[in-house]
Structure formats: C-alpha cells, structure tokens
Amino acid sequence: MTSNEKPGWKSLPVGAVLPEAGSSVKYKTGDWRAFRPLVDKGKCVNCLLCWIYCPDSSIIRKEKWVEVSYEHCKGCGICAHECPTDAIKMVEEKK
Amino acid sequence: MTVVGLTGDEAIAYAVKQSKVDIVAAYPITPQTIIVERFSKYVADGEVHTGYICVESEHSALSASIGASLTGARVFTATASQGLALMHEMLYIASGLRCPIVMGVANRALSAPINIHGDHSDMMGSRDSGWVQIYAENAQEAYDWTIMAFKLAEDKDVQLPIAVNLDGFIISHCMEGVDVLEDEATEKFLQSRIPQFTIGPEKPITVGALCFTDYYFEFKRQQVEAIQNVPVVLDRVGKEYQGITSRNYSALETFRMEDAQAAIICLGSTAGTAREVARKLRAEGKKVGVIKLWLYRPFPTEEISAALRHAKALAVLDRAISFGAPYGALCSDVISVLHTLKESPKIFNIIYGLGGRDIQPSDIELVFNEALETAKTGIVKEKTMYLGVRE
Numbered sequence: 001m002t003s004n005e006k007p008g009w010k011s012l013p014v015g016a017v018l019p020e021a022g023s024s025v026k027y028k029t030g031d032w033r034a035f036r037p038l039v040d041k042g043k044c045v046n047c048l049l050c051w052i053y054c055p056d057s058s059i060i061r062k063e064k065w066v067e068v069s070y071e072h073c074k075g076c077g078i079c080a081h082e083c084p085t086d087a088i089k090m091v092e093e094k095k
Numbered sequence: 096m097t098v099v100g101l102t103g104d105e106a107i108a109y110a111v112k113q114s115k116v117d118i119v120a121a122y123p124i125t126p127q128t129i130i131v132e133r134f135s136k137y138v139a140d141g142e143v144h145t146g147y148i149c150v151e152s153e154h155s156a157l158s159a160s161i162g163a164s165l166t167g168a169r170v171f172t173a174t175a176s177q178g179l180a181l182m183h184e185m186l187y188i189a190s191g192l193r194c195p196i197v198m199g200v201a202n203r204a205l206s207a208p209i210n211i212h213g214d215h216s217d218m219m220g221s222r223d224s225g226w227v228q229i230y231a232e233n234a235q236e237a238y239d240w241t242i243m244a245f246k247l248a249e250d251k252d253v254q255l256p257i258a259v260n261l262d263g264f265i266i267s268h269c270m271e272g273v274d275v276l277e278d279e280a281t282e283k284f285l286q287s288r289i290p291q292f293t294i295g296p297e298k299p300i301t302v303g304a305l306c307f308t309d310y311y312f313e314f315k316r317q318q319v320e321a322i323q324n325v326p327v328v329l330d331r332v333g334k335e336y337q338g339i340t341s342r343n344y345s346a347l348e349t350f351r352m353e354d355a356q357a358a359i360i361c362l363g364s365t366a367g368t369a370r371e372v373a374r375k376l377r378a379e380g381k382k383v384g385v386i387k388l389w390l391y392r393p394f395p396t397e398e399i400s401a402a403l404r405h406a407k408a409l410a411v412l413d414r415a416i417s418f419g420a421p422y423g424a425l426c427s428d429v430i431s432v433l434h435t436l437k438e439s440p441k442i443f444n445i446i447y448g449l450g451g452r453d454i455q456p457s458d459i460e461l462v463f464n465e466a467l468e469t470a471k472t473g474i475v476k477e478k479t480m481y482l483g484v485r486e
Contacts (some may be wrong), residue, residue: 009313009320014254015193016293018301038182 025072029056033075035090041065043087050079050088096340101273103234103266104129104139104426105175107199107259110241112137113281117168118374120148120159124178126263127201130175143313153178157185157196163304164194167290169245172196174238175263176203179217183224183468190225190318192302192336194306195248195257197241198226202363203263204412212284212451213263215362219415219424225318227257227325228392230362234271237261239342240389242281243326246332249288252324262364262393264451273389279418280339346395348387351377351401355384358440360399360429361412362388365447365454369412372459391425396432403433406440407470411464414448422479447482 013019018049044065051066058073059066065087068079080088101109107130111119117136121131138147146163150156153174174182181202189196193350200218204210218228228245231237244257258366276284292300306314326346333344346483350370352358359369366387372384386402388395403409413423420427426444433439445462448454462482469475 006309007313009316012310012313012317014291014317015191015302016304016306016310018304019292020297021301053228 026069029074030071033070033073033093035075035077036070036093037068037073037075037077037088038080038091039066039068040087040089043085044087045087047084049082049084053078053082096276096475098272098274099438101128101234101238102226102268102270102304103231103261104199104201104268105133105236106234106238106271106273107241107261108133108137109275109451110238111171112143113276113278114171114242115169116143116145116171116287118146118148118160118163118170119172120150120163121172122150122153122156122174122178124153124175125269125282126213127175127199127343129279130201132200135241138416146417152443152461153181154185157182159289160196161185161194164189164196165294166294167288167293169249169288170194170196171198172202173199174190175201176205176211176217179221179236180189180205183221186221186224186226186256188303190207191314193254193291193321194256194336195245195254197244197248198256198258199241200239200258200260201263201267202240202260202446204388209449212261213265213267214451215260215414216416216449218258218260219417220256222392222424225255225322226324227253227255227259227390227394227422228423229257229269229390230260231266232366232387233266234273235342236273236389237266239340240335241287242276243332243336243344245285245288247328248322248323249293250328250332251289253320253321253328254291255321260363265364270382274340276339281430281482284335284339289352298483324401325390325393326395344389346388346390347402348389349402350385350387352364352381352384352386352406355406355468356382357408357463358384358403358413359410359459359462359466360386360388360404360425361458362391362425363450364415365414365459366413368454368456368477369459372456372463375456376460381463381467383467390427394432399429399481400436403436404438407467407473409440409442410445410466412445412462413448416446418446441469441473443469443477445482452483454483
C-alpha cells in the first residue's frame, strides 16, 4: 500500500520536474559506499588533486590536509587512486 | 476562407506554417517527406521564423523536439513507418516529460518485407506510448486537426504530445481542395503557448529525474489523468474551431447511426468509402451506418456505446494486425467497451488494406452485407476475416 509520508500523484509536480535547483545536496549518497576513504594526515601534502578529481565534491579542504564528507562520498576510490603520496586508503565499510 | 489545392502532406505543412511553430526537427521518410520538405521551403524563403533542425535520424528528430519543447517552444515533427519505430523510446519520454509536441504521421506499413504504402501498423505499434492519437480522413481533416492539435496538446490540463495520423499516399499524396484559414484567424485561435515549466539558465530546474519504486507509479498515474482530460478539452477546442470554420470536430463522427442495424467502425480514409457505400445501401432500404473515430487515444468509450444503441451487428475494420492477439487492436478496444453493455451487437473483425492494398466500394459492400446477415441471424460466421488476401 502507499505510504502516507510521501506525496500522492495529485500534489506532485507535473512530469516529475524538480522545480528547485541544486537539490542534489539533499540526497545523501553516503550510504551507497562499500569502501571508505581514510586520509593519513601525516602523508597528505595538501596538493588538492583529490579535491579536483572527486566527482561528488566530497573532499573538504583544511589548512594543511584534506578531509572527506561521508554524507555524500560514494566510495568510488578516485581520490585514493590519484593521491601522489598514497595518503588515502580505501577501507571496507563494516556494517 | 480560401480553398487551395493541397495534398494531405502539404495541408499539414501549411497548418504548421500558420501555427507559428518555433522549432521543427525532422528527418525525411516516405510518405511523410513532403510535410517537412514543404516546410523547409517556407523556412528558406523567409515565410516563417521557425528554427529548423536537420538531424541524422528520427530518434534524434524527436530527441531535439523534446529538448526544444522543454524550453517552452511550440514544436512540430513528422514521420512514418520505420521512422516512428526508430523514435519508439523517445515517444515515451516525450509523453512522460509532458511535452506538447505535435507530430504528423503519414501511416505506412512496417518492414519486413519492405513496403512504402499505407496501413496503420506503425502507429498501432506505438499505441501505448502515452500520445494522444488522431486519425484524419482527408487533407481537410489533416489540416484542421494539426491546428487544433497544438491547442489541445498545450492545454494546461493535457500537456501531452499528439500524433495526427493520415493514411500514407491515399491522403498524404492526393490533392484536394482544402479550405484554409486566414493567418490572422489561426493566430487568434492558437495564441502563444503558455508552458507550465521551462528549462533555461535564468531559473534552473531538473527534468528527467530518477524516479524509483517510490515515485515512478505516481507520475504514470498523472499521465492517465492528463489523457483522460482530452475529451473535455477537445469539446472546448472543437467548439471554438467550429466558430471560425463551421466545421465540427469531436471524438468521432457517425453516419446514419440513429437507426442502423448493421454498422462499420473504422479509422482514416476508409471512412469516406464506407460512407459512400452506406449511402447507396440506404437508398436500397438497408439500415446501415458508419462510425469513424477521429480520436483513437484516449478511446471514446461512451461515444461509441451511445452510437451503437440500436446496432445488431458491427464490423470493426483494422488496417493492422496484432499478431497472436484475439482481434486487431481497434476491434479489441471496441469489444472491451461493449462487454459492459446490456445488449451488445454481434461483432466481427475485418483485417484489410495491409501494405497499401486498395479497399474498393465493392469490398465495403461485402462487409456491410455480412454485417446485415449477422444482424438478421445473430450468428457470427467468422470472428476475423482477412479481406482481399489471396488464399
């Protein structure tokens, strides 16, 4: 049966349009992740290659190193692959 | 009012010209080519201010049309047969994204074997694509319906694409006197499209978003509602069009159905032949009638029931085969309407005219006589007859 929490067809925008721009930030894709990137702050040289390559804008710039936003990181591993100092390791998520 | 000599294809091109279409994206295919060819001449001669997009396939033609429609533009395209088949996946996207595109379809058989002539296999293969589907009987109707289609498609309660069908060659290539409107009258009737939403850099929106198990169903239900709104909107649009042309359009047209015992129901140009034969048989005292559907989707259920009040036998003419189905598509639809009635006429299905095979008045007379016999005996001899096929 239909859930009462979600709107019915009469109140949804016609044609599945999302009238509000930039709404993807509300869609938390972090739970898709099978592997979690872990940053070794000692090895990170803050070159920001990971920040450039991250397709989900999930690398957060800090003054001397980078951190990861786990709300949106899907665990694709591009940051770990691109890191020139091997400062990022992909570690399996434990449920 | 001015009467000009136009083929069905030319009549549609002329209607599109007068409808002040913003974008045409199309790819040529027989027997539709003349529509977009004539229209491209209007563009080249500076008679219209339409953006004309030459694309590399029908799939791209409809894709470009969808993109243009989403910007709020009034869009036209045209195709036939293999071209419509190649558009197939985009048909569902046009209706799902609620793009009020109008498309001329010069109905033609589908390969294989290859054939360029008229039958309804192409559109019948796309009948569940969520498009409103209209069948014209002649060039005049093709012209009138094209203009009305824009108003109907763009109505806020509809917002769906419309296919205006015309029989390949029989209508598309035959010249007739077509009573055309003045440009000003068309402009006043149609006015500009008022889109419900538009894509553009000023106000970004998302169209074509992912909708999984939790939302997809709701948007399909919206489409059902939109297509069911068509008869009400058509009533309004038809009356307004009648006001400027004196031509009266609705979901269907009947001929002598008020007391008909035996009737034919059909689509497109065959209706003209059927009416002519019915006229002759009426003069002989035979109570026959004809129902011609203009609107095939949504299916005019109530109007058909009302038209068949007195009929004892009904021959349903299908110009396409639904392989392995109990009947042709139109016949299955008609039967699904009638099974709820207390007294339903005896029904049989005539499959005819495939690959452009001619249907003569003598063929129609044979069908009427069969229907009269069925009305008398109450017995259907053959559920499905393949009219004119060699055994």
